[in-house]
Amino acid sequence: MSQPAPALAAGTVGTVETRHLDLPEPVRLDCGRELHPVRVAYETYGALSPRRDNVILVCHALSGDAHAAGLAKAPSGQSTRDGFGAEDRDGAGGRGLGWWDGMIGPGKAFDTDRFFVICTNLLGGCGGTTGPSSTDPATGRPYGPDFPVITVADMVRTQRAFLDALGIERLAAVAGGSLGGMQALQWAVLFPDQVDAVVAIASTHALHPQGVAWNAIARDSIMRDPAWQGGHYYGTGRAPHAGMGVARMVGHVTYLSAPALSEKFGRRLQSADALRYTIIEPEFEVESYLRHQADSFVKRFDANTYLYTSRALTYFDLARQHGGGSLSPALEGVRARTLLIAFSSDWLYPPSASREIEQALRALGKPVEFEVIEAPYGHDCFLLEEARQTPIIRRFLAQDGAGTTSRKRSS
């Protein structure tokens, strides 16, 4: 490396490397197709207990990857933590830190002194797991738009097959925020006998219509970019960076709250508080910030993965998957204890959605806890408010007997 490695904070899982595993069998998808071969990129933190009963699966959100914690062994120069605020905290030294590093490690919310934490890149991803940029065995070229349309359940079935290949049958917990929380909920529904606990943060059982709209706009922006080329842009030397940038900017504003933007940027100008009378250049600080977010995102993320993942999260609808109407049919088989966390200022995945899940579980007599954290940073709180989530999650996980045979943190 040309730069010295940043000093690792106390409680870190250290330097980690993303590994890959090829699933032995095809993955059957909700759309009716099968996918084969399927490779899964993953990282692990902590040690597997002899009884293999201390596994926590952490699921990532739309723009994440398998690198959830620690410092990447071969930093790409692109942090997976490019969310609001992350840049403030990490600085240059933070490049390569996992997207939930504050939550995973010795003594942290997902305590690697106790648990063996696994994070996989989701099906359809661009972080090493098979996705639209992978080679289609039928053609020898990247799938592009011929990649099958996938669902959250398909992501979870892929994770199930991956854990089978690792010889892991049960999960002490499955956890995630946003789309990651959808996967966690889907786990409890699809594999009720194999999940002891669910931690679904800033998530929902079905994205509300405004969220569906934002996602449709983001996808349209990508697909309207001529450089998208109907999805067959790989190897052409062009990619839909313009449209992806707009998609990212839309997403970014929906991840934040209006008060957070006011607090961080106000109406401050770029240029010494004097208008420059320009249409083309950013004039307000918030305009410049958004362009920066767009530019850095398009360098590290595949547009087709964005399309497929965005589609999957709009499809997710536990009630519809189980006949429509109510959540009860979907949740009646759940055997896991559930912890729901939401943030007061999150208008994309509002607390009301988590409340609906809580009430449905409670009506079915299922163990459930729901915490609303008062915090101003909108949906991004699930990445930013790690310190306030930590005691809630630690207490919730401590109620369980899982992992008691593994080593305890001594502090």
Next chain:
Amino acid sequence: MSQPAPALAAGTVGTVETRHLDLPEPVRLDCGRELHPVRVAYETYGALSPRRDNVILVCHALSGDAHAAGLAKAPSGQSTRDGFGAEDRDGAGGRGLGWWDGMIGPGKAFDTDRFFVICTNLLGGCGGTTGPSSTDPATGRPYGPDFPVITVADMVRTQRAFLDALGIERLAAVAGGSLGGMQALQWAVLFPDQVDAVVAIASTHALHPQGVAWNAIARDSIMRDPAWQGGHYYGTGRAPHAGMGVARMVGHVTYLSAPALSEKFGRRLQSADALRYTIIEPEFEVESYLRHQADSFVKRFDANTYLYTSRALTYFDLARQHGGGSLSPALEGVRARTLLIAFSSDWLYPPSASREIEQALRALGKPVEFEVIEAPYGHDCFLLEEARQTPIIRRFLAQDGAGTTSRKRSS
């Protein structure tokens, strides 16, 4: 006309025609440049009183034009009322109805039995007033991106020059919603001795940072479209319809409220409640609706006008124009009575912004009324909730002596 003219509702101003007036002098702009020639497109409704003291200037918002009321004499086939809900109410017969037809007419909020109502297309517009699609006398070609960057104050100065040309010195009232409300406020600040009353609806003294962000995204979407061609797309056979469509969709969602989208569309699918597993096609009704809005907008609106108008409304900042800090210096010269109306569900121009104006005026001892209407349709309420605004505005305008010499409504 190939179709029969729709029947006109009671209280209509009837069939109207947009007229044009060339200003005799150049317009001096905030950016330091002058614009000449300047043509202004306008419509009038009602009759000018002998004392010329019954004039109400109505100012339109981002996507509007001079056709505020009545039925266009030569319908273009594109209604200016393409907002949420307007399509529901107007149906095919409503094409060509003015964007505030419910507010302007005999016995309506802006009562043409009493007032002479004028609406001009704003400076920079694409509805007949000089804007970026107009011919630049220096080159003989459309201005495009060489059009000067304009401000809300520039729009108001142009209206002032236009009224001078018509021989109208005073305004009994100036009124508008959104960007139109900004113009109304700017009138009271710039020409305090010539405005008796201001009606600023769903507006603000300075767009909040999230609104600045949405506008920046919309503009970036247009400018990133290769068909924009640096703004020189006129006459090339190409226009940035793709980017404009995305801009419109972003705008559209910000004009509505999340509950309104839920109520109107829910998570209903296009296809008999079964997923079709498609990335490219709309799957949810709300997705299809947004595409329709985008497609109809790009047919009737000029992309450069969108850029310039959006920029002007983000620049608008009464406090900054008067030294920063507080609103007081901007408002201390105001002599007009002010009516502010806001809508409870409007998150783009929230009631809190109007409250700030109210408090600043009240602290200065200025006459001000502020009404918050509880209504679910977000910012679009200023176009939709005409019936509930009407008694508030009529009562406010009735307090004034203006127009008492003109004929009264007999009903």
